[in-house]
Amino acid sequence: MSARINPSILSADFVNFERDFNTIDQADFIHVDVMDNHFVPNLTFGLPMVRRMQEITPRPLDVHLMIADVDQWATGFAEAGVFSVTFHAEATSDPVALARRIRAAGSRVGLALKPGTGLEQYLDLLQEFDQLLVMTVEPGFGGQSLIENTLEKVSAARRKIDSEKLDVWLQVDGGIDESNIEAVSAKGADTFVAGSSVFRAENRNLQIAKLRDLANHGHERTDH
Numbered sequence: 001m002s003a004r005i006n007p008s009i010l011s012a013d014f015v016n017f018e019r020d021f022n023t024i025d026q027a028d029f030i031h032v033d034v035m036d037n038h039f040v041p042n043l044t045f046g047l048p049m050v051r052r053m054q055e056i057t058p059r060p061l062d063v064h065l066m067i068a069d070v071d072q073w074a075t076g077f078a079e080a081g082v083f084s085v086t087f088h089a090e091a092t093s094d095p096v097a098l099a100r101r102i103r104a105a106g107s108r109v110g111l112a113l114k115p116g117t118g119l120e121q122y123l124d125l126l127q128e129f130d131q132l133l134v135m136t137v138e139p140g141f142g143g144q145s146l147i148e149n150t151l152e153k154v155s156a157a158r159r160k161i162d163s164e165k166l167d168v169w170l171q172v173d174g175g176i177d178e179s180n181i182e183a184v185s186a187k188g189a190d191t192f193v194a195g196s197s198v199f200r201a202e203n204r205n206l207q208i209a210k211l212r213d214l215a216n217h218g219h220e221r222t223d224h
C-alpha cells in the first residue's frame, strides 16, 4: 500500500483556491479544514465553500470538521458528496450515532482526537469508522511543530487495527514534514496531512511525491 498524502488547504491562498488546487494535482485527497471559531480559536469556511470546491477539483475532499455543533452540521457535508467527513470526539456525546448518520448520508467517516484526548475509550468503537485522525498538534493553526507524545496513540491504534484486521485508515495531522514523516509512518500512520510543508515548497507536486516516498520507506521499517 502506498502512503496517502493529503495537502491541507489551510495553507493555501484563500482567495485563489482554484489556482492552488491546480498546483497539487499529485495529491491523493485534498484536506479541507472547517473551523467555526468556537471549537478552535480560528475561522475558515463552511458548507457553501466546500460545495464550490467540489465543483472546481476532481480530487476527493477529506473534510476535517473543527466545529462545536458537529451533530447539527456534519451530515450536510456528507450529503454534499464529499469523500470523507472527520469530526472530533470532543465535540459530540455520541460519536457512534453520528458516525452512522454520516455513513448513511454517503461519506466515509473519521474520528479525530486532540493531543490531550486519550485513545483508550475509543479503541472499541473503531470498527464504526473508516479513519482515525490522531492530531499531532493542537487543532486550529498550520505551521506548528509536531507534539512527539501524540505518536504513542498512533502506535497503539496501529496495533489495534492490525490485530483485529480493521479496515481503518490511520491519519496524522499537524507538523508533518520531510524531517519526520518517515518516523511517523514507521509508527503506523498511513495517511498524512501536510499543510505548510506542501504549500511553502517551490514545486508542490514534487514535495508531495517526496513526502510519499519517505512515508513509504517508513512503512517498511515498522516501529510500533
Ligand code: DX5
Binding pocket: 008, 009, 010, 011, 031, 033, 064, 137, 138, 139, 140, 141, 142, 143, 144, 173, 174, 175, 176, 193, 194, 195, 196, 197
Ligand atoms: C490544524 C489543521 C491542519 C493544518 C496542518 O488544526 O487541522 O490540517 O493545516 O498544517 P501543518 O501541516 O502546517 O501543520
Ligand code: ZN
Binding pocket: 008, 031, 032, 033, 064, 173, 193
Ligand atoms: Zn486538519
